Amino acid sequence: MKQRSRWQAAKDFATFPLRALAIFNEDRWGLSSLRTDRFYYVGREVRGYCLDVGCCRYNVFINDFLNGNGKGIDCFPYEGLTEENLVDDLTHFPFKEATFDSVSFIASWHHIPAAKRDIELNEAYRVLRPGGNVIITSASPLAGILAHITVQWYDRLFRTRHNVDFERGMHDDEDYFVPDRETIERLRRAGFKEIRKKAFATQWFLNALFTGTK
Numbered sequence: 001m002k003q004r005s006r007w008q009a010a011k012d013f014a015t016f017p018l019r020a021l022a023i024f025n026e027d028r029w030g031l032s033s034l035r036t037d038r039f040y041y042v043g044r045e046v047r048g049y050c051l052d053v054g055c056c057r058y059n060v061f062i063n064d065f066l067n068g069n070g071k072g073i074d075c076f077p078y079e080g081l082t083e084e085n086l087v088d089d090l091t092h093f094p095f096k097e098a099t100f101d102s103v104s105f106i107a108s109w110h111h112i113p114a115a116k117r118d119i120e121l122n123e124a125y126r127v128l129r130p131g132g133n134v135i136i137t138s139a140s141p142l143a144g145i146l147a148h149i150t151v152q153w154y155d156r157l158f159r160t161r162h163n164v165d166f167e168r169g170m171h172d173d174e175d176y177f178v179p180d181r182e183t184i185e186r187l188r189r190a191g192f193k194e195i196r197k198k199a200f201a202t203q204w205f206l207n208a209l210f211t212g213t214k
Contacts, residue, residue: 001027001046001066001067001069002039002043002064002065003039003041004032005042006038007201009111009201010033010101010109010200011030011031012031012032012037012202013201013202013204015031016126016203016204018031019031019032019033020034020203026097032108032193032202034091034203035060035107037200037202037203038106038137038200038207039060039065039087039106040058040087041137041200041209042061042104042106042135042137043061043065043101043197045133045135045198045209045211046066046101046104046135047100047101047102047131047132047133048069048100048101048102048132049069049070049100049101049102050062050066050069050070050071050075050098050100050101050102050103050104050128051070051072051093051095051102051103051104051124052070052071052072052073052103052104052106052161053073053090053093053098053103053104053105053108053120053175053199054073054074054105054106054107054108054111054112055074055085055088056074056078056083056107056108057078057079057080057081058079058081059072059080059081059085059102060080061092061106070100070102071085071095071100072085072086073085073086073087073090073093074086074087075088075089075090077088080113085156089120090112090116090120091115091116091120091123092123093123093124093127094127094195095127096123096127097126097127098127098128098130099127099128099129099130099132100127100128100129100132101128101131101132102128102132102133102134102135103124103128103132103133103134103135104134104136105120105124105134105135105136105137105174106135106137107137107139109136109137109138109178109183110138110139110175110177110178111175117178117186118189118190120150120185121186121187121190122190123193124193125192125214126191128214129214130214131213131214132213132214133193133211133212133213133214134187134211134212134214135209135210135211136183136187136210136211137207137208137209138177138178138180138183138207138209138210139176139206139207140177140206140207140208141178150166150179162178178199180210183210184197184210187210187212190212191214192212192213192214193212193213193214194211194213195208195210195211195212196210196212196213197209197212198210198211
């Protein structure tokens with residue numbers, strides 16, 4: 001599993017405003033992209049064989065950061081995904097009970113329609129082994145809204161393809177962020193214990209992740 005040095009973390013912390021405006025998915029100038037940032041934080045919480053829900057292009061977290069130790073699934077045929085990654089209905093994960101040690105929702109939690117969030121968390125609980133954990137990255141309201149606007153305009157100005165939401169189309173029942181209180185309550189309803197919130201220091205504590213244990 002990839003890890004970040006203290007020197008790299010210090011550089012990423014000091015340059016967060018620059019990274020937030022210009023480095024979204026690919027590392028450059030010796031700095032970590034915001035996507036890589038999230039992967040570092042989530043990777044530290046993974047307990048073994050991992051399911052990444054909403055894995056997006058190329059299933060990067062599983063393939064590159066976890067060296068293939070897991071499965072990535074998505075409902076949209078992003079570039080670099082295979083039939084193995086694609087599922088028609090994310091309210092029923094195509095895996096047996098107690099298959100995974102961790103289930104991650106990386107920058108995908110707020111895209112799940114509110115009416116389906118409990119269902120997907122119940123599925124995460126079902127496919128986790130006892131003692132396994134769920135990991136959900138979550139943006140603050142300000143960061144969530146500004147990030148989507150920034151990436152959208154960046155793509156328009158420079159004709160890039162960073163905005164994966166634009167690629168598949170963002171629906172009316174998706175959100176730019178999910179309030180912390182809602183995330184915690186839904187984790188409790190699904191049966192998770194030891195629920196914790198951990199802020200991302202290198203993103204100036206504007207974004208965070210939640211964990212819960214089965």
